Amino acid sequence: MTVHPSLQTYADAWTHSIESIAELVQPLVEGEWNRRTPCPGWSVRDVVSHVIGMECEMLGDPRPIHSLPRDLYHVRSEFTRYMEMQVDVRRHHTAPEMTSELEYTIIRRARQLRNETRAPDTMVRAPLGAEQTLELAMRMRAFDTWVHEQDLRVALGKPGNLDSPGAYITRDCLLEALPKVVAKEAGAPANSAVVLDVHGPVEFLRTVRVDADGRGTVDGAPSLGPIVTLGMDWETFLRLACGRVRAAAVRDRVKVDGDADLAEAILREFAVTP
Structure with missing residues (x-):
């Protein structure tokens, strides 16, 4: 110990x-x-x-x-x-x-x-x-x-082990990088919100909020009027965020609601690992 x-x-x-x-x-x-x-x-x-x-x-x-x-x-x-x-x-x-x-x-x-x-x-x-x-x-x-x-x-x-202890640490590490992806890399507009709805062995709902100055934050509270909602399974989220697959290869596993162009930009910049 x-x-x-x-x-x-x-x-x-x-x-x-x-x-x-x-x-x-x-x-x-x-x-x-x-x-x-x-x-x-x-x-x-x-x-x-x-x-x-x-x-x-x-x-x-x-x-x-x-x-x-x-x-x-x-x-x-x-x-x-x-x-x-x-x-x-x-x-x-x-x-x-x-x-x-x-x-x-x-x-x-x-x-x-x-x-x-x-x-x-x-x-x-x-x-x-x-x-x-x-x-x-x-x-x-x-x-x-x-x-x-x-x-x-x-x-x-x-x-296997998609919900082992390391999975939850990985989830948190990847989510911390999402505000930069949404606000800076994808260029989400000020005073907007993007919701990520992930299901499977590790389930979570997170909202990335972009403030009036263009800075992004992430929290677990739902948004009443998100500009984009992205739904996907945990394994797809993992593979996209870790750069193991391009968005085009898993298009059928990602559900998009809202601004299609912004969603495309977010998915294009989704990989956050070096």
């Missing part, structure tokens, strides 16, 4: 997801590690490599010294280049090497979490040499690990 209850919530969600990942990949034969996942440019091996690499960074391990190939089409920014380093360095690792490193990393991180005594506001290392609070770092690891668990489940044809 960690000292602070807020950290324990994230630790429990992370544990559930990373143990699910270990269970998913343990029986895979060599060829299955090369299956394509919904995460752009990444195979099953790549997703697991990323998870291992990020947990090693949480442990304070040094980053690998490695030169990336120049032909990786999905590496388009300094952030994606940073993330790719831990992935590419493991691209030729065998199935036993991958599962062994994953298992060892989980053991090390679980021990670290059990012995965690730092306050939630302690500053720790973040990607690209930045810093973030320990609470934010653990929240993002719970979010990231659950999303990648879902990537692996899609690739391997083993759906």
Whole structure:
């Protein structure tokens, strides 16, 4: 158990997801590690490599010294280049090497979490040499690990855990980014409201409100006259918000009421993960 209850919530969600990942990949034969996942440019091996690499960074391990190939089409920014380093360095690792490193990393991180005594506001290392609070770092690891668990489940044809603890942390992380999508990226007019109605294993109704100055906020209160209402299932919301699918590919799974042009703009900008 960690000292602070807020950290324990994230630790429990992370544990559930990373143990699910270990269970998913343990029986895979060599060829299955090369299956394509919904995460752009990444195979099953790549997703697991990323998870291992990020947990090693949480442990304070040094980053690998490695030169990336120049032909990786999905590496388009300094952030994606940073993330790719831990992935590419493991691209030729065998199935036993991958599962062994994953298992060892989980053991090390679980021990670290059990012995965690730092306050939630302690500053720790973040990607690209930045810093973030320990609470934010653990929240993002719970979010990231659950999303990648879902990537692996899609690739391997083993759906599940759509309502596990990490799902609710992911929901909250994605919803926090919606005001920017609606107000800034999609250009919703001032003094308007956009309602998001999501059903399925995780259900919620949220309203993004744009004030007179064009700033967006999100809350759980219904709107009497939304300019747009978007209805979809939880898995479609997840795939759109995480950039795993384009809106055109799931058009039949999204119900639109109201301003069609604004709805199109919102769906076009819906992806909020890097």
